[in-house]
Amino acid sequence: MTLVSSPRTKILLLSEENPIASFILDVLSSVDYEVLFSEKVILHPHFVPMILIVNLESPFIQPDSIEKLQQFYTDSLLIGFSSQPLNSYPVLIQNTFTVFLDIEHLKLQLMSHILKLKEVYVYKKRFKESLKKLVGHSEPMQVLYKKIEQILPHKGTVLIQGASGVGKELVARAIASVQPHLVIVNCSAIPENLFESELFGHARGAFTGATGDRVGLFEEADNGALFLDEIGDMPLPMQTKLLRALQEGEIRRVGSNITKKVSVRLIAATNRNLKEEVLKGRFREDLFYRLNVIPIEIPPLKERLEDIEDLAPYFIKRYAPLGKSYSLSKEALKKLKEHDWPGNVRELENTIHRAISFTETPEIQSESIIIDSVLSKKNHDEKDKAWEKLNYKEFKEYQLEEERDYIRQKFLENGSSITKTAAAFGMLRTALHNRATRIGLHFRSIEKDNTSP
Structure with missing residues (x-):
């Protein structure tokens, strides 16, 4: 076994000693x-290669040994070479190798294939890292992961659809993980009169206040990806200009007569049904088809409640104070699964964050799971929603009153001690005192009211 030392790209070459191996x-x-050169199949725990180069004519290379290599070096990319055609080998071997080269092409193209595979390897690592933020083991999520991985090598425009809070931006980031850079813009946050300038930039003097040239988001995303969130909120006049930019692959700044070619992978997302928007005349049909080249639908949380078992611990770890750890009781998990989560993953995240803020023990109990904004349709369809007829201002006050009642009750249960109550909540005494003051709750008044005859 021979090792050629270098701190860079790791390559494992499996072959018997022969002129081709020496050439490589x-x-x-x-x-x-x-x-690392080896004349036998090795599973090296301290040498994880980016690329495996395998001589398929070596006597120790058999289908079972290829399977072992694939299972052990899960992230490695494989190059096979042989003087025999690939279709002369078993199907398992044919389907395993990323690249297959005959001897002649090996001598001419080895380095170019290695360079390409290095890029693929980096992209795959980035993609796997981005997938860590997409949590869930359910079948709908497995289908989603597979679909995202399939579309990575392609350049078609992606349209992500799903309800608010399902994680459309996380999916967009996963798709764009193989791009050099990603630019994100929320269409609903841009004033209509600034849309064109934001997307395409403007020249100095294009309008009042344009004191200098400005690069637009398309130029900023050149040779990368541009994510247009809430594209259903884009005004119709701007949809026409976006369509032209996508068709022509070029943009022109406001106030300029110079066009510029741009290479951008566009990813769009919306919580609206764009087909219905088209029928109602609120979204251009031609733009819809231009965007909908690669459609991705993200399932709502109510259709994958089993993912709560993965999501809840993920959010608990994120929001637990430094040095503290929490877990969910069976009753708390059951309560989470009984809710239908109209706010999807975002609502679950906020619920877990709140539970950690108010839990009194390392194990979060069901009473710490406070779902006060939307009642579960499964168990409470027959009950009146206390906030159903409230306007937004009244609803916010309703939420604050619920929080005041909760803190008031826990304060009394802890012997009217701010210190003990704060400790039960897992927060500093000053933080609890400041929060209570901010929401109009005064601990002295609670003590006074509680001791009054």
């Missing part, structure tokens, strides 16, 4: 790579 070692040693 000579080529790789001239580059700043770390190469």
Whole structure:
């Protein structure tokens, strides 16, 4: 076993000693790579190669050994070479190798294939890292993961659809993880009269206040990806200009007569049904088809309640104070699963955050799971919603009153001690006191009211 030392790209070469193996070692040693050469199949725990180069004619290379290599080096990319055609080997071997080269092409193209595979490897690592934020093991999520991975090599426009709070931006980030950079814009946050300037930029003097040239978001995203969130809120006149930019692959700044070519992968998202918007005349049909090249639908949380078992611990870990750990009781998990989550993952995240703020023990109990904004349709359809007829201002006051009642009750249960109540909530005494003051709750008044005859 021979090791050519280098701190860079790791490559494992499996072959018996022969002129082709020597040629490969000579080529790789001239580059700043770390190469391990072996004349037998090895599963090396301390040498994880980016690329495996395998001589398929070596007597120790069999279908079962290929399967072992694939299972052990899960992230590695495989190059196979042989003087025999690939279709002469078993199907397992045919389907395993990312690249197959005959001897002639090996001599001419080895380095170019290695360079391409290095890019693919980096992209795959970035993609796997981005998937860590998409949590869930349910079948709908597995289908989503597979679909995202399938579309990574393609450049078609992506349209992500799903209800508010399902994680459309996280999906967009996963898709764009293989791009050099990603620019994000929320269409609902841009005033209508500034849309064109925001997307395409403007030249100096284009309008009052344009004191200098400004690069637009399309130019900023050039050679990368642009994510247009809430594209259903884009005004109709701007939809026409966006369509032209997508069709022509070029933009022109406001106030300029110079066009510029841009290469941008566009990812759009909306919580609206764009087909219905088209029928109602609020969204251009031609733009819809231009965007809907690669459609992705994100399932709502109520259709994958089993994912709460993964999501809840994920959010608990995120929001737990430094040095503290929490878990969910069976009753608390059951309560979470009984809710239908109209606010989707975002609502679950906020609920877990609130539970951690108010829990009194390391194990979060069901009474700490406060779902006060929307009642579960499964169990409470027959009950009147206390906030149903409230306007937004009244609803916010209703929420504050619920929080005041909760803190008031816990304060009395802890012997009217701010220190003990804060400790039960897992927060500093000053933080609890400041929060109570901010929402109009005064602990002295609670004590006085409680001791009054």
